[in-house]
Amino acid sequence: MFFRFSFTLFIFYSLTLYALPADENVPLQTKLPKPLFAGTPAPFKVANLEKPRTGKRPAFMVPEGTTNLAAEKTVSSSDDWPVIGELEFVTDGDKEGEEGYYVELGPKLQHIQIDLEKASAIYAILIWHYHAQPRVYHDIIVQISDDPEFNSGVQTVYNNDHDNSAGLGMGKDNAYIETYEGRLIDADGVVGRYIRLYSKGNTTDSMNHYIEVEVFGIPTSTG
Ligand SMILES: [Ca+2]
Numbered sequence: 001m002f003f004r005f006s007f008t009l010f011i012f013y014s015l016t017l018y019a020l021p022a023d024e025n026v027p028l029q030t031k032l033p034k035p036l037f038a039g040t041p042a043p044f045k046v047a048n049l050e051k052p053r054t055g056k057r058p059a060f061m062v063p064e065g066t067t068n069l070a071a072e073k074t075v076s077s078s079d080d081w082p083v084i085g086e087l088e089f090v091t092d093g094d095k096e097g098e099e100g101y102y103v104e105l106g107p108k109l110q111h112i113q114i115d116l117e118k119a120s121a122i123y124a125i126l127i128w129h130y131h132a133q134p135r136v137y138h139d140i141i142v143q144i145s146d147d148p149e150f151n152s153g154v155q156t157v158y159n160n161d162h163d164n165s166a167g168l169g170m171g172k173d174n175a176y177i178e179t180y181e182g183r184l185i186d187a188d189g190v191v192g193r194y195i196r197l198y199s200k201g202n203t204t205d206s207m208n209h210y211i212e213v214e215v216f217g218i219p220t221s222t223g
C-alpha cells in the first residue's frame, strides 16, 4: 500500500518535472495605443491579403524573461533624411496613430534597421507602420542578422513580397491591413543583433512609415 502510494507520487512528480518547460512560457505583454478607426475597411486590391481578424489578437507565448530589446535602441535607415519625423520615433515607446508619432521615409523600397547592441534570441517582432486609417503596406520583409551590412547570416522571418518586386526573394506571407494592434511576427527564437524591416509604399501613397517596432527576445551574449 505504502509502496503503491510512493510510486504514484513518484509518477506525479516526474510528470510535473517534465511538464515544466512548457509552463515557463508566458503571454507576450505590450501596451496598445487607442484605435482610431473601427468597422470593415473598403476592399483593397492586394495579392494574398488576409481577412481582418475579428476580436483581439490571441495571446502569443514567449519564454519567461523575454523583453522588448528594441526600446530606445538606435535606428538607422536607407533614407538618411526622413520626410516627416525622426528615426528615434521607431523605438521611443509611443504608438499613437495621430500626426506627430510616425516617421515618413521616401518612396520606393526603403528599410529601417535596429541595432539591439547584443546578439539575442528573438521570439516576436511587433510592427506599427501607421494606423490612422486602414491601409496595406507593400513588400514587407523582416530580416535578422549578426552582420550590420546584412551580407551574411541573414534570416528572413517575414516576407509578403509575393512577386519578388523588391528583389529579396519571393515571399509566401500574407499582406495585411494595418491596425492599432500592430503586426505580430513570430521570429521563432532566431538569433541575431540587427533587425531590418523593408516596405515599398502602401495603398494610400508611395511613402513608407513607422510608428513603433518592438523586438521581443533574450540576449544570448554579453557584448
Ligand atoms: Ca514611436
Ligand SMILES: [Ca+2]
Residues within 6 Å of the ligand: 138, 139, 160, 161, 162, 163, 164, 165, 166
Ligand atoms: Ca511585390
